Amino acid sequence: xxxxxLLEVEHLSMHFGGLVAIDDLSFVAREREITAIIxxxxxxxxxxxNCLTGFYKPTVGCLTLHHPEGKRYLEQxxxxxxxxxxxxxxxxxxxxxxxxxxxxxNLIVAQHNMLMRASGxxxxxxxGLSRYRQAEKEAVELAKYWLDKVGMLDKADWDAGxxxxxxxxxxxxxxxxxxEPCLLCLDEPAAGLNPRESLELNELLQYIRDxxxxxxxxxxxxxxxxxxISDHVVVIDYGRKIADxxxxxxxxxxxxxxxxxxxxxxxxxxxxxxxxxxxSGEGAGDA
Amino acid sequence: xxxxxxxxxxxxxxxAGLTAFVIAALALPLAGFRLADSPTGLSIEPxxxxxxxxxxxxxxxxxxxxxxxxxLVPRYGEKFRTxxxxxxxxxxxxxxxxxxxxxxxxxILPFSPIxxxxxxxxxxxxxxYVMLGWGLNIVVGLAGLLDLGYVxxxxxxxxxYALLAEHFGLSFWIxxxxxGIFSATFGIILGFPVLRLRGDYLAIVxxxxxxxxxxxxxxxxxxxxxxxxxxxxxxxxxxxxxxFTRRPKEGEVAFHQYFDIPYSSEHRxxxxxxxxxxxxxxxxxxxxxxxxxxxxxxxxxxxxxxIACRSLGINPTNTKLSAFAIGAxxxxxxxxxxxxxxxxxxxxSFTFIESAIILAIVVLGGMGSQIGVVLAAFVLVLxxxxxxxxxxxxxxxxxxxxVLIMVWRPRGLLAFREPTxxxxxxxxxxxxx
Numbered sequence: 001x002x003x004x005x006l007l008e009v010e011h012l013s014m015h016f017g018g019l020v021a022i023d024d025l026s027f028v029a030r031e032r033e034i035t036a037i038i039x040x041x042x043x044x045x046x047x048x049x050n051c052l053t054g055f056y057k058p059t060v061g062c063l064t065l066h067h068p069e070g071k072r073y074l075e076q077x078x079x080x081x082x083x084x085x086x087x088x089x090x091x092x093x094x095x096x097x098x099x100x101x102x103x104x105x106n107l108i109v110a111q112h113n114m115l116m117r118a119s120g121x122x123x124x125x126x127x128g129l130s131r132y133r134q135a136e137k138e139a140v141e142l143a144k145y146w147l148d149k150v151g152m153l154d155k156a157d158w159d160a161g162x163x164x165x166x167x168x169x170x171x172x173x174x175x176x177x178x179x180e181p182c183l184l185c186l187d188e189p190a191a192g193l194n195p196r197e198s199l200e201l202n203e204l205l206q207y208i209r210d211x212x213x214x215x216x217x218x219x220x221x222x223x224x225x226x227x228x229i230s231d232h233v234v235v236i237d238y239g240r241k242i243a244d245x246x247x248x249x250x251x252x253x254x255x256x257x258x259x260x261x262x263x264x265x266x267x268x269x270x271x272x273x274x275x276x277x278x279x280s281g282e283g284a285g286d287a
Numbered sequence: 288x289x290x291x292x293x294x295x296x297x298x299x300x301x302x303a304g305l306t307a308f309v310i311a312a313l314a315l316p317l318a319g320f321r322l323a324d325s326p327t328g329l330s331i332e333p334x335x336x337x338x339x340x341x342x343x344x345x346x347x348x349x350x351x352x353x354x355x356x357x358x359l360v361p362r363y364g365e366k367f368r369t370x371x372x373x374x375x376x377x378x379x380x381x382x383x384x385x386x387x388x389x390x391x392x393x394x395i396l397p398f399s400p401i402x403x404x405x406x407x408x409x410x411x412x413x414x415x416y417v418m419l420g421w422g423l424n425i426v427v428g429l430a431g432l433l434d435l436g437y438v439x440x441x442x443x444x445x446x447x448y449a450l451l452a453e454h455f456g457l458s459f460w461i462x463x464x465x466x467g468i469f470s471a472t473f474g475i476i477l478g479f480p481v482l483r484l485r486g487d488y489l490a491i492v493x494x495x496x497x498x499x500x501x502x503x504x505x506x507x508x509x510x511x512x513x514x515x516x517x518x519x520x521x522x523x524x525x526x527x528x529x530x531f532t533r534r535p536k537e538g539e540v541a542f543h544q545y546f547d548i549p550y551s552s553e554h555r556x557x558x559x560x561x562x563x564x565x566x567x568x569x570x571x572x573x574x575x576x577x578x579x580x581x582x583x584x585x586x587x588x589x590x591x592x593x594i595a596c597r598s599l600g601i602n603p604t605n606t607k608l609s610a611f612a613i614g615a616x617x618x619x620x621x622x623x624x625x626x627x628x629x630x631x632x633x634x635x636s637f638t639f640i641e642s643a644i645i646l647a648i649v650v651l652g653g654m655g656s657q658i659g660v661v662l663a664a665f666v667l668v669l670x671x672x673x674x675x676x677x678x679x680x681x682x683x684x685x686x687x688x689x690v691l692i693m694v695w696r697p698r699g700l701l702a703f704r705e706p707t708x709x710x711x712x713x714x715x716x717x718x719x720x
Contacts, residue, residue: 053598083600090598098591101584102706108581109588110599115581126576144710156710179599 003030005066006215007052007183012061014047014239021047023239025061029183029232034209034216036230036247038223040259044239045219046093049185052217053090054079067182084113089181091172093188093219099161103152103171106160107143108136110178115139146174150204166197170204177208183215184208190222198222202229227251235259299353307346314341382705386658393564397557407556411563411628413668415621418567420648420660422617425574427646428655429583430610431590433490436477436497437645440470440615442504442637444622449517449632450510459523463623470619471612473500478611482604485593497642504634516633522555523562523627559628566624570617571657577613579707586610587655587707651692653699662700666692 007029014022022044029035050056063074072086118135147153150170233250235243237259318337447466451457481492504511577583585606652659
């Protein structure tokens with residue numbers, strides 16, 4: 001049984017002057033699935049994210065999100081409206097927290113739009129009306145729930161900038177979940193994590209998928225993460241899609257191997273890269 | 288404490304000698320000669336002793352610092368450092384009570400024996416700057432938008448009151464909110480074109496805006512009387528009920544008549560003092576309150592990372608505009624108070640140096656710190672008064688103190704950020720150091 005499509009990317013192209021960063025890319029991400037976008041450095045993965053979250057206006061293409069309340073055309077929306085109207089949240093390759101604010105405040109800022117309405121655009125809040133206090137209490141509860149999920153409840157009052165690297169990554173995921181998205185876009189969440197942390201991340205992402213029933217879009221270089229948890233993999237190179245399918249299908253696809261490892265014979269491959277892709281002997285086919 | 292490290296005597300003396308040489312070389316042209324009136328005209332007199340004094344002070348001063356660093360710091364350095372952090376923590380804990388004490392002190396000041404016209408006048412000026420500092424703190428300290436033209440909104444407020452009172456005969460109490468609205472409107476007008484700019488670029492544009500306002504005031508003679516300024520600005524009455532004049536108009540009762548006390552020109556000063564104190568405290572209250580509301584957190588988040596804000600659905604345009612508008616509104620209030628206190632305003636009062644002083648108050652106080660603004664305003668407004676005896680060296684000493692503050696506390700006098708909410712209020716703040 002396949003899940004309903006959540007995000008449909010159709011004929012997406014992004015040109016920067018003469019440079020073609022994304023060239024006629026189409027793929028579908030489904031509800032309750034983790035869709036991984038992989039590709040060599042500079043393939044245009046982050047550009048796809050930037051188009052989805054409104055930081056870039058695509059040159060050509062249609063980005064349709066099947067929001068519970070109706071279709072949303074992301075390419076037509078202003079960037080800052082996308083999280084609220086369409087429920088697309090994202091994290092960044094180089095972590096973007098609010099370093100001088102506490103962990104808790106980071107998570108409360110993520111619920112800005114809900115709180116802003118509750119505070120009557122500050123007028124009611126300024127007078128200390130109870131409606132706002134109630135909304136703030138709920139926001140704190142949601143923040144505590146996600147802090148607990150990422151195992152940082154005891155660090156709620158730390159300055160975000162003083163957290164260890166792994167915690168910062170997890171906090172960024174918790175913060176984007178506080179937006180209550182229906183599509184979560186993660187840009188290299190496992191970068192810089194040690195193997196144990198990486199394993200915990202896998203569990204967290206699977207938990208988000210299974211118990212919150214949202215779609216995840218994942219850019220990742222760490223193949224152990226990609227092959228382990230993704231339900232669907234899209235491979236792009238030079239802005240074009242070169243493969244699309246389940247992790248097993250993708251890792252045996254000759255064009256993927258070519259894109260990652262060049263045209264040379266397989267014998268010359270660096271050993272660890274081959275292992276990552278599951279090419280070497282015992283790795284193949286047992287996933 | 289295993290064995291004291293012997294310090295390098297020759298090195299220390301050499302270093303001090305080098306310092307003395309540099310100072311002597313600098314002092315020779317600066318202080319080594321003086322112009323003297325002689326019967327044949329001006330002549331130059333050598334004054335070598337001054338150079339020697341300067342070099343000697345530099346030599347022994349440097350020597351003392353070096354010796355102190357070599358002997359005391361290894362032994363007590365750690366204690367000093369942790370001590371100062373304790374100091375900071377203690378201050379943080381008692382912040383509320385310090386604030387209460389300052390307010391109580393401010394309220395009883397006019398009734399204390401030290402109060403006279405001069406002191407009250409000085410305190411009124413101080414409070415105007417405190418209020419402006421608190422207003423600018425919203426823009427610079429919270430929202431992180433460097434605004435070098437803040438005085439423009441102050442000018443808009445002052446001229447709004449003066450012109451509304453002159454042409455429409457409106458009273459101070461009606462003009463005060465109107466001046467705030469006008470200034471906020473100007474804040475939005477300035478905000479729109481500069482929203483895309485950040486940091487230095489924003490600073491330059493706001494600087495230009497401040498100058499535009501001043502130049503318009505200077506040249507729009509029909510409306511503003513240009514460099515002649517506007518005079519005869521009406522004084523405020525006690526909430527429209529009583530005047531502070533010796534001889535009230537026909538059919539009205541003056542303050543001193545109503546309370547049946549002898550007329551004193553100080554009553555008006557006391558009233559102004561409480562008026563500006565109330566205005567400043569309202570500014571503080573609103574700023575503190577807004578900081579704990581979503582809008583305030585969004586300002587701070589915007590200061591930290593604008594891109595992350597967009598990804599969380601915060602509208603950067605509206606958030607920045609609201610910071611500009613609210614900051615400008617308080618400047619407008621302060622401006623109309625300034626106009627009514629002076630009775631006379633001209634573009635002279637709204638030059639760039641005013642913006643610079645207000646910004647210096649915010650930066651020296653520690654960005655975003657409300658009590659820091661009060662301390663810095665004390666330093667920047669009262670210090671030039673206190674060191675009047677230094678005469679021509681006054682501004683030199685003033686600059687020196689500013690440099691010292693920045694060396695001693697690079698992030699401002701009170702540079703710590705109080706979180707807007709705490710999950711564990713009883714615990715010390717974690718994750719420090």
